[in-house]
Amino acid sequence: MVGCCNLEVDVNGEEIFIVDKQILASCSGRLRKLFSKSTGMTRNLKVIFHGFPGGAEGFQLIARFCYNNRRTEITPFNVFLLYCAAKFMQMNTDSSVIPNLVEQTEKYLGGIYFWTWSELLVGLKQCQNLLLFLNSSITLKELLDSLVGRLCTPKITSPPCTSSSNCSTSQFSSEISSDSVRNYYSQPTWWFQDLVFLNIDLLQEVIKEMISQKLDDSMICSFIFYYQKKRFLTASPADKRKITEMVINLLFLLDGGTISCRGLFDIFRVSRSLKMSKCYKNKLENLIGSRLDQATVDDLLVPPSRRKKHYMYDVNLILRFQKLFLLESGSQFFLYRLKQVAGLMDLYIAEVAPDPRLKPSKFVALATALPDFARDSYDGIYQAMDMYLEVHGGLSYEEKMKICCALKYDKLSPATLKDLAQNSKFPSGTAFTAISSLQSKIKSLLCDTLHFKTFSDSTICYSKNGSRSKKQDDGQIHVHAEKLDVPTENEEQLGSRTQGMQRKMVELEKVGKKMQPQMADIMKSRPLSLSNTRALPRLCP
Template identity: 55%
Template structure:
């Protein structure tokens, strides 16, 4: 067959090819329709392609297929390029007969399960390079399905489930927990593919993770891969690429079981994200994941510097969002233990941010009142944080101070803190009086409901002086607390009678105790004389 070069083809500005129009057109429906409109014989024809998938390399492979009578060697190394070129050139119904390039690539794809792991990665990488060309989507999905299927077989080969935590150095797939060598082998079996797949683009990683979730992969393994991918990719990525990587990792972690995600690593991503200005959706997802497990956080985790332009030393608004996510997270019921852990953490955090002179009282109050009262068994640490804040912000009006004190449950203050409060001039006088009255009722309840001796209750009246500044003069208020003689109750005589009865019973018990001690002494003396040695006996009374 005589071959002439009567058609010039410019491929994406990369390279120009001189080809035989008749040969190429006989296999390409696209060119056939294009030249079918031309009338007569024309010479020096030129076609310019701006978006040919795979560029010059792909066009050359397609041309060789045409010049070789519709035959070519299709392998994992070129199947993606040939498949996309065939779709672009509409080589699904060739004029020359049954030599259909698209059909041949589809047939070769059926052998994908026999490809080696390396061949599969090469094909996947080629598909990735052709994106966002939609023509590569079919072969790309098949490559991903095959890859995920092989990883699933690797994981299912182990008889034991993973017993490692998200923060551990590896995953245990072997039942032999005694052998260190076995653990190392198990770890490599679980994570050997991490390094091979970090070359994938964020778009492909998203498709990969979604496929893994559908195949019921261990979420711990997936989350560890995402953190590995994030760290590995960041070394050579540009700012825009880093932002895309981070957003993809966050979005994919959000689809997993949050308890399988390393809490420490989430805070690492949080600190990196602050300088990259990620989109609002990904930012909210990250804060929700962190906030839902706030009981696992430490004080250092929460001491995040404020964003640029805000005077606060630490990002208090971020912590408030964490608290909101914790209270409104995926878990509908919060255990008392988790609430107490977060309350203790917030007390430490408030003590740390209290000295900040720029921190507004509304923000401090919001943190103090974010958790329900049941979260704290004691309000001592909360009081100390408030005391520190009011000392630094001494110029606040009483109205603002009272709003802050509203978060304080005076009934949960210890005696030591109560005494400190009664003499604390930094607190508004109304708050101090309220605390003293609360303590008075608390002591009254204890005396009415607890059996204690008359000697312990025969206390003198305690007078507590509370100073407050008026508009003109300094005035003082007297709050008298009755500990031993509760004249405020109507049944005073009944209480005295009850206490006298208690005292009589104590005296009787003391007599019995002394009698038992005498008897024990006689027994011990007799045993010494009979056996020549004594054995120590428990002291029943002292």
């Protein structure tokens, strides 16, 4: 087809094309409408396009189609660009025998479910640059549906390379054996690196499609973390902020139980150096708080922000994490998870206790943030408290009392109660409460599930033949077990348990006897005021 060059086309300010007005107008409804409105001179016309799909490359493909008698080779490497450019130029209004370009590209895209993995990646890269034109298009939906479908059914995934020399997954060459390709696809994360090229806008579309097709949430989460780490290697600070915000939004779409707590803390450390909005910071803290039972003490040892450099660690952050975790109280296995958090917090409190700048109010807040039933033992809290009082020796009596009231004496072991009663770092009067609790423990241990009873004068024992004998008092606490209907083979086990209880009672009695004179000495050396004596048992139960 021979024509004259009477039309100047400026494409997005990138390049200027000199073409035949009639040839292009015969295929483009957009140009026909434009020229029908023009009056006067018909020579030296100039058209300026803004936002042309694909820029100069896209217009060049359109011009070739028009000059080649409305024919062009359509491949996975150009089909999306041709489709968008044809739609832009309104090349779907021609009623000639030869199908218009929009119809040809749509027919080709009809076979997208038979494309190889490499062809799908090539198409995805095109769509990334054309997302503005394809965002609401059924064509993009079909591409994502086919791509994610391969991940959900990996057994039917095509080999990574096609016959084309421009295979997008260039890491596979013709020299790689089929066994190597099979081994590659046997890995559950084989596709991670292939999708790292996605920009944040298209990545969100891909992730949403993965969720809609019910791809495993833990796999999606692993890919999101992988993507973030890979893209951070070459990203600018501004891009890092955008990537981090996008990652946080995507993680909120997943099941919280599948999200790695370690990965969340990695993102959190990075985000502290970025200028993220408070909204995203709160979202990230919510994610971490809900998974606090999966954290380690090293994860929690976060340095404070620049404005609070005088503290060793950011205690307020951990208090927020605990509060957010308690909001999960209706979830399954919450009590088990709560005990995990309590053990973690005991370790954390022991780490921050030596901080000389840690205020008593913050220490108490950490020790009391979780409900009482979260801990079976308060020995860890006592040890951290002992360390805190050693470092903060200048605290007033009232401040020490407020700290000590975080203890639950009934959940302290006998050894810890004994140590507390003799610990001069604690305020006076705690020794009395400790000894009272120790005596209560001794009494409660005298009631066993086997109905053990104590006698001051004698003990009735059972021999193997079932006869009873009486043993005179030897000055110790003795234990009597009522006769039980137990099989003969369990008598030896019962006797062993009885002896164990007797030894335990003897040991506790010795501790109690030793504590009495020590208590007197303590009371003499640290006299209590009337007000303090009255308050202690109530404040420190």
